Amino acid sequence: xxxxxxxxxxxxxxxxxxxxxPRPPGTFDIQKVDPHSSARTGVLWTAHGPIETxxxxxxxxxxxxxxxxxxxxxxxxxxxxxxxxxxxxxxxxLEIIEACGGLHRFMGWDGPILTDSGGFQVFSLSGLRKIRxxxxxxxxxxxxxxxxxxxVEAMAAQKTLGSDIAMCFDECPPYPCSAQxxxxxxxxxxLWAGLCANQARASGQLVFGIVQGGEFRExxxxxxxxxxAIGFDGYAVxxxxxxxxxxxLLQEVEDGVRLLPVDRPRxxxxxxxxxxxxxxxxxxxxxxxCVIPTRHARNGSAFTAHGFYPVKAGAAKCDTxxxxxxxxxxxxxTFSRAYVRHLLNxxxxxxxxxxxxxxxxxxxxxxxxxxGAIAVGAFGDWRRACAARLRVAxxxxxxxxxxxx
Ligand SMILES: [Zn+2]
Numbered sequence: 001x002x003x004x005x006x007x008x009x010x011x012x013x014x015x016x017x018x019x020x021x022p023r024p025p026g027t028f029d030i031q032k033v034d035p036h037s038s039a040r041t042g043v044l045w046t047a048h049g050p051i052e053t054x055x056x057x058x059x060x061x062x063x064x065x066x067x068x069x070x071x072x073x074x075x076x077x078x079x080x081x082x083x084x085x086x087x088x089x090x091x092x093x094l095e096i097i098e099a100c101g102g103l104h105r106f107m108g109w110d111g112p113i114l115t116d117s118g119g120f121q122v123f124s125l126s127g128l129r130k131i132r133x134x135x136x137x138x139x140x141x142x143x144x145x146x147x148x149x150x151x152v153e154a155m156a157a158q159k160t161l162g163s164d165i166a167m168c169f170d171e172c173p174p175y176p177c178s179a180q181x182x183x184x185x186x187x188x189x190x191l192w193a194g195l196c197a198n199q200a201r202a203s204g205q206l207v208f209g210i211v212q213g214g215e216f217r218e219x220x221x222x223x224x225x226x227x228x229a230i231g232f233d234g235y236a237v238x239x240x241x242x243x244x245x246x247x248x249l250l251q252e253v254e255d256g257v258r259l260l261p262v263d264r265p266r267x268x269x270x271x272x273x274x275x276x277x278x279x280x281x282x283x284x285x286x287x288x289x290c291v292i293p294t295r296h297a298r299n300g301s302a303f304t305a306h307g308f309y310p311v312k313a314g315a316a317k318c319d320t321x322x323x324x325x326x327x328x329x330x331x332x333x334t335f336s337r338a339y340v341r342h343l344l345n346x347x348x349x350x351x352x353x354x355x356x357x358x359x360x361x362x363x364x365x366x367x368x369x370x371x372g373a374i375a376v377g378a379f380g381d382w383r384r385a386c387a388a389r390l391r392v393a394x395x396x397x398x399x400x401x402x403x404x405x
Pocket of ligand 1: 323324327328329330331332333357358359361
């Protein structure tokens with residue numbers, strides 16, 4: 001897509017937007033395309049407001065971004081969060097959330113919410129699966145009771161939750177998997193995507209299709225073509241960051257994205273290494289989610305513009321500097337590194353909360369930096385100067401663990 005200045009449709013001062021939103025849900029205004037890569041900035045409009053892209057979605061698995069209140073998320077600049085249909089289905093149950101007025105009201109978050117379909121968790125967490133054309137029989141990972149979810153059930157659940165973006169129910173194969181298994185997963189994913197596209201939706205709800213295909217380029221491309229033929233509001237690349245080596249992961253992203261429509265938002269599911277996100281942005285990816293910033297906070301580690309370090313370590317014992325110098329978050333504006341370390345080491349919950357505040361702020365700040373760099377045509381410079389030092393250097397085991405969360 002050529003850089004097209006005429007597509008500067010929207011003033012990006014997000015505070016200037018109020019309900020009723022000036023653009024209908026599903027509108028994706030691409031604002032600037034990087035001249036040297038496929039990176040772009042845009043605004044995706046949803047029923048609960050606009051999302052500036054590229055965007056990072058903090059993960060609220062159990063209808064809460066762990067340790068944070070909705071006003072913390074707003075203060076950090078979060079414009080969209082993710083929640084997990086599977087977990088909410090198991091506990092507290094959809095009927096309770098429905099009785100409480102839907103997921104937004106239940107959790108007190110009035111901004112956009114993306115819900116996954118439950119597919120990933122069904123295939124990664126639950127026991128004794130039986131895959132049928134209509135869905136998957138499985139056992140709850142909490143109490144072992146028998147459950148069934150397929151495309152019809154997943155879309156009905158997401159309609160009940162009332163999320164702004166619903167994901168198709170897909171089959172997510174493990175890594176490694178054979179070409180035959182990956183091919184069968186693509187067949188199921190496409191069959192189910194066709195059903196998902198035709199289910200009833202919540203008011204203004206968008207539906208995204210998910211590209212599967214493992215590490216096999218032809219399968220990724222076939223899946224992308226098939227989904228595009230069905231036609232979705234946006235598209236995701238799934239089945240990545242499930243334990244594969246980084247070069248394979250980045251190739252899967254590139255293969256998954258290449259044939260998707262350029263005028264629709266693209267989302268890589270579960271990717272949270274900042275350097276890998278920057279590489280994906282260069283391939284034209286617009287949305288990310290990961291539990292890395294919140295999970296690593298609970299492990300006592302901080303992300304900064306210069307990398308990743310353990311606040312719990314002895315080096316911070318008498319350190320009067322904030323967790324990150326120059327950071328504008330409440331934690332860094334108020335407390336010393338030594339204090340946060342102390343809280344973590346005596347298991348005071350405030351320590352985890354402060355570090356979560358900081359890490360989520362840092363992630364959102366990094367995405368703001370990326371958007372700013374793309375907007376002024378300097379994304380290549382930013383990528384060279386900044387992205388490399390943001391590597392999480394997460395081990396394969398880490399990547400598998402965070403995805404399971
Ligand atoms: Zn901070």
